[in-house]
Amino acid sequence: MSYRDIYADLVDEPGALLPIFHRIQDRLGHVPQDALPEIAQALNLSRAEVHGVMSFYHDFRAEPAGRCVVKVCRAEACQAMGANALVRHAEQRIGTPLGSTCADGSVTLEATYCLGNCALSPAVMVNGALKGRVTPERFDALLAAAQHKEQAA
């Protein structure tokens, strides 16, 4: 299959590779590896280069994520407010270690390093929405709400 329609308008932008990866991941939830050769061709780059860029950046996924993506901030300001305990709680609650997706594919749990919400720590991001002052109880409520919303959709 071709992915070209997704990003055709970006090809002539200078330095188009990151915008293209973002666009594809926005649409498909990940960047399928079979898209890389055609992107390489469209931008006149080597496959190795395109692959190298894709794997350099933490954001881009080669595989689909869980239906709900939860990022927990591990950086210093959040650590000062109990982020390590929150990470342990999240791992237990979701039943999967940080940096993985739980077995039924419902939730991907990831670490992040600063969400810019450092006065309202600890912070998490649930499906792209920033949350602050996240106690373990609030974490459970936020997760339940996100899963509820996802089921309704």
Place this chain on the structure above:
Amino acid sequence: MTRIYVPRDSAALSVGADEVAAAIVAEAARLGVTIELVRNGSRGLLWLEPLVEVATPQGRVAYGPVAVEDVPGLFAAGFLNGGAHALAHGLTEQIPYLARQERLTFARVGITDPLSLDDYLAHDGFRGLRAALALAPAAVVQQVTDSGLRGRGGAAFPTGIKWKTVLGAQAAQKYVVCNADEGDSGTFSDRMIMEDDPFVLIEGMTIAGIATGATRGYIYVRSEYPHAFEVLGQAIAMATQAGYLGDDVLGSGRAFRLDVRLGAGAYICGEETALLESLEGKRGIVRYKPPIPALKGLFGQPTVVNNVISFASVPIILDRGAEFYKNYGMGRSRGTLPFQLAGNIRHGGLVEKAFGLTLRDLVEGFGGGTASGRPVRAVQVGGPLGAYVPASQFDTPLDYEAYVGISAMIGHGGLVVFDDTVDMAEMARYAMEFCAIESCGKCTPCRIGSTRGVEVIDRIIANQDRAANIELLRSLCDTMLGGSLCALGGMAPYPVLSALKHFPQDFGIETSQLAA
């Protein structure tokens, strides 16, 4: 009709500002009163978010932190007329935290609707750009130089000197690039400017373009800031529509076109040359300098790279004059810095003040001590590469040179406060771990040294051959300090060594053993 303000800043949204706004609208409808709801930026009194303000003849009255459940009670207490309530804080402008600030760069933040050009113009917007357009490029650069403004991204390089280099370079295409990668934990001032006063950044970058002859600009925003990315896109479209950007800026015949680009989760892309690589569509790997970006930057062309706050401070300098700005501050640290109070702090938020105040003023005076109510043990100043400052150094003035004097750095102005439950050996370990995770991999001391650093600290914590491993840690830090290409590997030792120096007991060393 009463005007009510509920912030749209993402910190406020993160604790329910949208829900509160909806509840206010619903309650007003239920009671049959008409209100005008404005989604302003945040005042930066973040512990009070969501902070709702009501316009009264005396001024705006603040209520916060407001939860959805509080809304009916606020109406019942007559908050539309500024009525008394347990959450009331009186006139916003008179809250000491705000009243004691010197807001130059953040003059409009929290007051205006970030996406209202009318608001922006009514609050001195685009006066700096108009002033710049009336001057020769070299005169604009001179104003910036004379103001004493130094880069707010961390390295504190004089902004005017950088601009002068770009102005003097000959090239068909020059660029202005805004570093909005704000990766330091404990910092959010860039985010607030982008979300809460985006036009000031656009104005500052346009002035940079006019001053240096660059006709294209990029803002590189980290992907952790989706809201800022969206606001900037809208603001750029509005500014272009109104003729502040485009082929003919305000009818001057000068062109300046601006685009926003998204990062992809790499701390190292905050380093300016890695950022340029990333903008070019490559891996974010640090370049050797020279050549400096001012001469060979984006796509090999002369490029101004500055931090968000550096650009956002330029309009007021052009509007009020270099002298005005320079009169704030101390020594060679001129003007103001938006400090960010973060971590375990009672009153976390943004405090813009002239250089020269102390950590004690900020943490105890403004911040009110820790959120936990326990004693403050350490403050990490300047992000993950910044030193841990102990209470004994809280009276050192916040001045670039004075901080270098205590082996610390002000950086981007973030302060992360820790109480006495912190384990500083664990924080030192984290500094090395972070460096290992984020290293671009170009140099060995950083790439390998940081991983070794984690292992060595683990052995120290586990009390395996402790004295020898502490020696090893020091020598490893030495190697990283001296042998790294950029400040990620070159400064990661600062938090480690400062933790070791000021909190040796956390590494299992008796203070008496430390004479050497």
